[in-house]
Amino acid sequence: MSEILNENLKEYKISRIPYIHLLGRNVSNALKNEKPVSLFWGASGLEIKAKSSEVWALVETDYSVNEVWACVWINGRIISRFMLEKGKKWICLCRGFSEKTVNTICFMRDSQAMCDDLRQICLVHSFALAKNGEFLPIEKKKPMIEFVGDSITSGEGLVGSIKEEEWISTWISPSKTYAVQAANALNADFSLISQCGWGVVTGWNNNRNTIIPPYYEQVCGLCSGENQKRLGSIEKFDFSICQNDFVFVNLGTNDSGAFNSPPWIENGVEYKMRKNLDGSYFEEDAIKISYGVKDFLKIIRKNNPKARICWIWGMLEIPELSKYLEKGVSMYIAESKDKKVDTMVLQSMSLEVKDEDKGSRFHPGPLTHKNAAKKIFEYCKKFHHT
Numbered sequence: 001m002s003e004i005l006n007e008n009l010k011e012y013k014i015s016r017i018p019y020i021h022l023l024g025r026n027v028s029n030a031l032k033n034e035k036p037v038s039l040f041w042g043a044s045g046l047e048i049k050a051k052s053s054e055v056w057a058l059v060e061t062d063y064s065v066n067e068v069w070a071c072v073w074i075n076g077r078i079i080s081r082f083m084l085e086k087g088k089k090w091i092c093l094c095r096g097f098s099e100k101t102v103n104t105i106c107f108m109r110d111s112q113a114m115c116d117d118l119r120q121i122c123l124v125h126s127f128a129l130a131k132n133g134e135f136l137p138i139e140k141k142k143p144m145i146e147f148v149g150d151s152i153t154s155g156e157g158l159v160g161s162i163k164e165e166e167w168i169s170t171w172i173s174p175s176k177t178y179a180v181q182a183a184n185a186l187n188a189d190f191s192l193i194s195q196c197g198w199g200v201v202t203g204w205n206n207n208r209n210t211i212i213p214p215y216y217e218q219v220c221g222l223c224s225g226e227n228q229k230r231l232g233s234i235e236k237f238d239f240s241i242c243q244n245d246f247v248f249v250n251l252g253t254n255d256s257g258a259f260n261s262p263p264w265i266e267n268g269v270e271y272k273m274r275k276n277l278d279g280s281y282f283e284e285d286a287i288k289i290s291y292g293v294k295d296f297l298k299i300i301r302k303n304n305p306k307a308r309i310c311w312i313w314g315m316l317e318i319p320e321l322s323k324y325l326e327k328g329v330s331m332y333i334a335e336s337k338d339k340k341v342d343t344m345v346l347q348s349m350s351l352e353v354k355d356e357d358k359g360s361r362f363h364p365g366p367l368t369h370k371n372a373a374k375k376i377f378e379y380c381k382k383f384h385h386t
Contacts (some may be wrong), residue, residue, distance in 0.1 A: 002107040005090055009128040010058060012135075016047070017127060019135045021047040022274075023108065024191045028241065034061065036123040038231040040220035042136040042154050042174030043192045045108035045163035046124055047073075052133025054095035057107050061076045061089040062064055062227070063120040066111070066169045070122075073106040076184065084122065097134060110175045112154035112194055114367055115210075118225030121239055141189040143245035143384045146304070147179035148212060151196035152315050153250050157363025164360035166219065169362050172196070176313070179248070181373035186380055195222060197380055199254035201292035206264035239303040246380055247309045252325050255289050259321060276363060286324050293328025294335070301338060308336075308339055314346040315364045344379060347371040355374060 006080025014020065014349075015034050022031055030037050034183060037046060048055070061068045061084045068158045073094045079094070093105055101148040120271055147153050151172075158176040171223070171263040174180065174192055183190035195212065197203050203210030211252040215221040220233040255273070274282035288341055293311065300309055311329050313322065322345070329343050351371070359365030365370075 002383060007129055008131060009054070010131045011058070011128045013126050016050065017135055019049065019137050020139050023106070023189070025046060025193065025237055026083050027219055027235055028238050029334065034123040035266060038115055039109040039122045040223065040233060041192050042112040042172070042194060043108060043177070043180055043190070044109070045128075045149040047104065047106040047135040047138060048127060049102065049104045049138045050129055050133055051100065051311070052129040053097050053099050053100045053101070053186050054130055055093045055103070055105050056090050056128040057092050057093055057109070057124055058088065058126040058128070059084060060123040060125060062086055063117050066117045066120055066192055068116040068120065068122045069110040069169060070173050071108050071173075073108060075104050080174070081175075083170075088125070090128070093189065097382050099130065099283050102136060103241070104138070105359070108175055108197050110173050111169050112172055112174060113220050113223050114169070115195060115222040115224075118223075119227065120223070120225075121227055122157045122230065123231075141187055144188065144217040144242050145183055145186070145188050145190045145248065145380070146242070146307075147190065147192050147248050147250065148216070148246045149179075149192075149250035150198050150254050151194075152192035152253065152364055153177060153192060153279070153376060154196050156196050157359030157361045158369065160360035162283070162355055162358045162360055162365075166292060167196075167361070176366070176369065178369040178372035178376065181369060182380070185377045186384075187375060188241075188380075193261065197254055198251075199258070200251045200296060201288050202258045202271070202273060204254040204257040205275060207266075208264070208271055211292075213292070213299060216296070216299055219278065229259070232323065243260055244304045244307040245384060247307045248376065249300070249303055249309070249311045250313060250315075252289065252293075253316050253318055253323055254319040255292075257287075259320075278325040281320055281324075286321070287327075290324045290328035291330060293325055294332040297329065297332040297341065298336070301336070302370045308340045308342070310342045310344055312344045312346055312372075312376075314348050315368050317348045317350065344375065344376055
């Protein structure tokens with residue numbers, strides 16, 4: 001890393017780059033508003049195609065607890081992953097190429113949005129090429145896919161030893177998830193909306209506030225620090241920007257976990273997803289999840305009128321909750337007559353036998369994500385033909 005731009009390089013502000021692709025949700029006109037681009041969500045990023053011997057990016061980050069990680073892709077493969085330092089610094093993405101070499105380069109945020117860190121930001125101000133370098137047109141990718149989920153979609157457990165147990169951003173890597181793998185296999189554009197521990201109607205710890213649906217229509221509303229809001233996190237998201245062809249929802253694992261967690265107490269009131277004496281889910285609580293699924297599907301459909309929607313689960317087994325997820329989707333279909341909504345059960349992490357197939361923090365590892373990506377690839381191929 002360097003704080004001083006090499007004299008052999010030429011800086012280009014983001015709004016001055018003729019060809020650049022934005023990955024992930026963002027504010028309207030993010031590439032043209034003369035401001036640095038904020039990377040809000042995991043696996044959001046900026047992609048360029050350039051003829052240059054080297055490429056740099058001017059990146060600014062801040063945080064109070066959870067540092068931001070990033071990774072660099074060159075021609076469809078990750079070549080580096082690193083922790084970003086606080087402050088505004090030039091980062092060398094690649095160098096040493098011949099002046100005639102053309103590379104597609106993506107600078108990607110490799111940490112989820114951190115709702116509890118009100119200072120955390122990740123901004124890209126500029127790119128720099130060799131003085132005789134040039135930007136080239138980027139091929140448009142299709143279809144457009146949105147993935148909505150929790151820690152599995154955030155990539156928790158995809159970095160580190162299987163013995164790791166601490167919850168830190170080091171062990172979270174959205175770039176390695178089933179979602180990114182499936183999108184790349186389809187040559188698709190994509191976005192991720194995910195948060196560890198969050199659910200449909202409750203978080204893993206019975207906190208009724210840590211749920212995704214209320215934030216779905218915002219850019220990144222779960223990040224509510226003053227600086228985050230100034231960057232546009234709570235703005236209403238313009239869905240016309242992306243026009244999703246597919247929306248995959250991988251939520252429910254944490255709603256299931258709440259039945260096994262202690263009560264959440266807020267303002268003297270106790271909240272708890274209850275079990276019967278025989279260990280089964282208390283119907284009055286479990287059915288809330290079905291209604292939550294139904295209501296969330298309404299919100300998704302309102303904003304994605306042409307998309308095929310698929311509710312997925314199973315990478316972490318939740319057998320008791322499955323029927324309530326199915327019921328919620330069936331209720332929505334019966335009420336709306338929507339014929340473009342499906343469910344799909346993915347292979348679970350119980351198939352992971354070898355250590356290299358397993359993840360850290362008791363989460364699905366590389367094998368389970370690979371299996372999920374393959375199934376999603378096959379699903380999308382049935383409905384989208386290039």
